Amino acid sequence: MKIQEVFDLYVKSDKKQSSLKAHKGKIIKYISFIGNQDVESGLDEGLLRKYIIEDEKFQPKGKYDALLNFYNFYYVEVLNVSKREVPFFPIDSKELESLESKEKRKPTYYVKGFNFNCLFEDRHYEHLNNHGAALAVKASLALALSAGYDSGEMFPTNREHESAMKMNDIFIEEDYIKVRNFSSQSTVPFIIIQGKNAEYIKEYYKLRESYPIKKKWQQSLFIANTWRTNELNFDSKIAQNGIYIPHDLVSYMLKYISLKEGHPNPLITDLRANMVLHSLYNTKGSALQDIIELYGFPPYVKQAFEKYCMTTARDKEPIFSVLSFDSIQSEDNNNVNEKKKVESRINVIDSLVRDSVKVKKLKEVYNNSCQICGEQITFINEISYSEVHHIQPFNKQHNGIDDKSNMIVLCPNHHQIFDMGIIAIDPENPQRILHVDSKNPLHQKILFASKHKLSSTHVRYHYENIFLTLRNRLLEISEQGIH
Numbered sequence: 198m199k200i201q202e203v204f205d206l207y208v209k210s211d212k213k214q215s216s217l218k219a220h221k222g223k224i225i226k227y228i229s230f231i232g233n234q235d236v237e238s239g240l241d242e243g244l245l246r247k248y249i250i251e252d253e254k255f256q257p258k259g260k261y262d263a264l265l266n267f268y269n270f271y272y273v274e275v276l277n278v279s280k281r282e283v284p285f286f287p288i289d290s291k292e293l294e295s296l297e298s299k300e301k302r303k304p305t306y307y308v309k310g311f312n313f314n315c316l317f318e319d320r321h322y323e324h325l326n327n328h329g330a331a332l333a334v335k336a337s338l339a340l341a342l343s344a345g346y347d348s349g350e351m352f353p354t355n356r357e358h359e360s361a362m363k364m365n366d367i368f369i370e371e372d373y374i375k376v377r378n379f380s381s382q383s384t385v386p387f388i389i390i391q392g393k394n395a396e397y398i399k400e401y402y403k404l405r406e407s408y409p410i411k412k413k414w415q416q417s418l419f420i421a422n423t424w425r426t427n428e429l430n431f432d433s434k435i436a437q438n439g440i441y442i443p444h445d446l447v448s449y450m451l452k453y454i455s456l457k458e459g460h461p462n463p464l465i466t467d468l469r470a471n472m473v474l475h476s477l478y479n480t481k482g483s484a485l486q487d488i489i490e491l492y493g494f495p496p497y498v499k500q501a502f503e504k505y506c507m508t509t510a511r512d513k514e515p516i517f518s519v520l521s522f523d524s525i526q527s528e529d530n531n532n533v534n535e536k537k538k539v540e541s542r543i544n545v546i547d548s549l550v551r552d553s554v555k556v557k558k559l560k561e562v563y564n565n566s567c568q569i570c571g572e573q574i575t576f577i578n579e580i581s582y583s584e585v586h587h588i589q590p591f592n593k594q595h596n597g598i599d600d601k602s603n604m605i606v607l608c609p610n611h612h613q614i615f616d617m618g619i620i621a622i623d624p625e626n627p628q629r630i631l632h633v634d635s636k637n638p639l640h641q642k643i644l645f646a647s648k649h650k651l652s653s654t655h656v657r658y659h660y661e662n663i664f665l666t667l668r669n670r671l672l673e674i675s676e677q678g679i680h
């Protein structure tokens with residue numbers, strides 16, 4: 198029996214036309230893809246796999262559902278096999294799930310050189326017929342593009358909006374705006390926004406302050422309904438879209454503008470990934486350090502960086518200026534190697550970021566004060582400075598780990614002498630300092646501050662391998678001096 202004949206039966210059999218409507222097109226495409234051959238060979242694993250998984254037009258779930266339905270029809274309705282005895286469909290749905298989630302996580306990117314200012318052009322907003330609505334959208338886009346806010350941070354997803362951005366997360370200054378940094382991977386508390394983006398936020402802020410917000414649950418939020426829903430109903434398309442809350446309006450506007458600008462895939466959730474990618478393009482990669490400082494290395498930064506590496510690999514541009522990765526230099530230029538290079542770059546950056554965030558968080562716990570003397574070194578503008586020492590040194594020779602149980606926050610002075618082994622933490626009492634000179638006032642002094650637990654293994658390692666080694670050598674030397 199030919200596959201086309203089975204398909205004709207399938208079309209006739211569907212009384213309600215329900216599943217057929219959704220699947221028909223995909224099955225027709227499959228048949229034209231494989232040709233009209235015997236149904237047995239036409240439903241074999243290799244062909245199904247090619248069409249569902251390896252085909253360029255990547256919508257595996259839809260194709261899978263359509264062909265699974267057709268497959269079951271063939272066995273149950275045509276061959277009269279009982280439902281229980283239908284052989285397993287040759288493609289595992291779990292394999293599909295992992296493909297789906299991979300596909301979903303890939304953001305949509307605007308082309309290199311794209312001018313984001315077009316998202317703010319008045320001509321796109323005219324049809325809204327509402328100034329307050331236009332300002333709210335522009336402020337939201339400006340926050341996403343300059344401070345890396347995503348929709349979950351700007352708009353409450355439901356009425357439990359404790360974590361969403363509030364009026365008091367924003368500070369309006371004369372030349373700039375300060376907004377709270379929502380990134381959990383960063384210890385930079387505020388982000389400074391300047392230029393046009395700041396103007397859009399400022400303009401909306403002014404309106405927002407004086408606009409009476411009717412809905413109680415929106416009253417403390419920054420992005421709220423600065424329009425009445427019925428005011429937007431002049432446009433039937435808007436009414437059709439049911440725009441009742443800011444999130445819906447912003448999504449709608451992004452779709453609308455993307456289409457007007459000739460981009461079929463709207464950037465609804467991808468604005469900040471685009472912001473990261475385009476700042477890498479504009480600075481030839483040297484913005485990476487600032488980006489990581491502000492946002493850490495979450496998936497959207499990682500993906501944008503990956504995209505940047507892939508698109509610039511052939512240009513031979515320097516990827517970034519300061520970090521260097523000796524281990525991944527390679528002259529090979531084929532695609533697999535490029536991919537591997539990108540992956541290893543990402544891994545290296547990932548671990549660098551994790552480390553620096555750990556260190557920063559620990560410094561925050563001690564407010565940048567030395568755990569031994571309590572000193573806090575302050576520069577101008579209330580910027581303070583401290584150093585973090587790995588008790589069992591974090592290098593190949595000593596093999597210490599990068600964990601806070603192996604870290605101590607010190608001033609530069611005490612860092613130096615701890616490093617040398619002149620002082621140590623007492624392994625018998627991790628609150629106590631030991632000094633190689635038992636007459637020194639630091640000897641057996643209790644730590645000024647100790648707010649995190651130290652690992653006894655690391656403390657003992659430093660004591661035995663660094664502190665005692667130095668003390669024994671010093672004793673030898675002083676004995677030689679006596680003789």
Ligand SMILES: [Zn+2]
Nearest residue numbers: 567570608611
């Ligand atoms: Zn100190």
